[in-house]
Amino acid sequence: MPTPVLRSLHIRPVKSLGGVAPAEAVVEPWGLAGDHRWMVIDASSKAVTQRERPQLALVTAEPLPDGGIRLSGAGREPLTVAVPGPSHVVVSQIFSTKVEAVPAGDAADAWLSDHLGQEVRLVHMDDPAHRRPVNPKYALPGETVNFADGYPVMVTTTASLDALNDLIARGDHPDEGPLPMDRFRPTAVIDGTAPWDEDGWARIAIGEVSFRVVKPCERCVVTTTDQRTARRGKEPLRTLARHRLIDRRMVFGQLLVPEHTGTLRVGDPVGIGYR
Numbered sequence: 001m002p003t004p005v006l007r008s009l010h011i012r013p014v015k016s017l018g019g020v021a022p023a024e025a026v027v028e029p030w031g032l033a034g035d036h037r038w039m040v041i042d043a044s045s046k047a048v049t050q051r052e053r054p055q056l057a058l059v060t061a062e063p064l065p066d067g068g069i070r071l072s073g074a075g076r077e078p079l080t081v082a083v084p085g086p087s088h089v090v091v092s093q094i095f096s097t098k099v100e101a102v103p104a105g106d107a108a109d110a111w112l113s114d115h116l117g118q119e120v121r122l123v124h125m126d127d128p129a130h131r132r133p134v135n136p137k138y139a140l141p142g143e144t145v146n147f148a149d150g151y152p153v154m155v156t157t158t159a160s161l162d163a164l165n166d167l168i169a170r171g172d173h174p175d176e177g178p179l180p181m182d183r184f185r186p187t188a189v190i191d192g193t194a195p196w197d198e199d200g201w202a203r204i205a206i207g208e209v210s211f212r213v214v215k216p217c218e219r220c221v222v223t224t225t226d227q228r229t230a231r232r233g234k235e236p237l238r239t240l241a242r243h244r245l246i247d248r249r250m251v252f253g254q255l256l257v258p259e260h261t262g263t264l265r266v267g268d269p270v271g272i273g274y275r
Helices: 054-058 106-116 158-169 237-243
Strands: 005-009 024-028 038-042 059-063 069-073 076-081 090-094 097-103 120-124 153-157 188-191 201-206 209-218 249-258 262-265 270-274
Touching: 005 262, 038 090, 054 059, 054 106, 069 106, 076 106, 090 120, 106 120, 153 158, 153 209, 158 188, 158 237, 158 249, 209 262, 237 249
Parallel strands: 153 188
Antiparallel strands: 005 188, 024 262, 038 120, 059 069, 069 076, 090 097, 097 120, 153 249, 201 209, 201 270, 209 249
């Protein structure tokens, strides 16, 4: 089998919004530079994601060189949002974790509130080195994460997606497949492995950067959401529930923590260390 390679990279500056697929990206301790540094919260300061509001998929956030973002989509005029200056922080909540963040401002709040039809705010993680620790059950001392669900990087493989789509084609809802990789919202996608090979990974090196493989990525209703239309179906959760249960959880892909910083480039070779 040929050496696996990095197929694509994905940066989504705002949690649960669309993003970009650059040819290269800098790896910081808490994730790719610019990735998941912003989050939408509701009036009670809880994270608003595609779990509750699938129409977030219809908005794209493009990272800007100065750390700001450009919101576009949903038939609305684009809006440029600058990194907020020193200001008061709000205590937001992502799952059960409280995280301090800086409000982005009235213009961004109004743009997103109008799209969702409810009062929301956009907040920015100003200090990812100190704001949110990785789950201590799996973390090493001092490891932190951005506004991603729980870990800095999530990797998937094209071989496993092909295998999953084969299972969907033989299941109860074959008309819903084949599914594109964007259903799983990965940070990095790898070509050239065997299907489900990632189940045995302990460590991988992508180009000049190595990562500790923490655990499989548990999957939720977001994967049933078409990222282009925001419509939901049954797949892939129905097929994952039948064929991809690990510790009674539906899984696809692996969660990673960087072991050091560096730059990833599409086409980089991937070295794999197994358990």
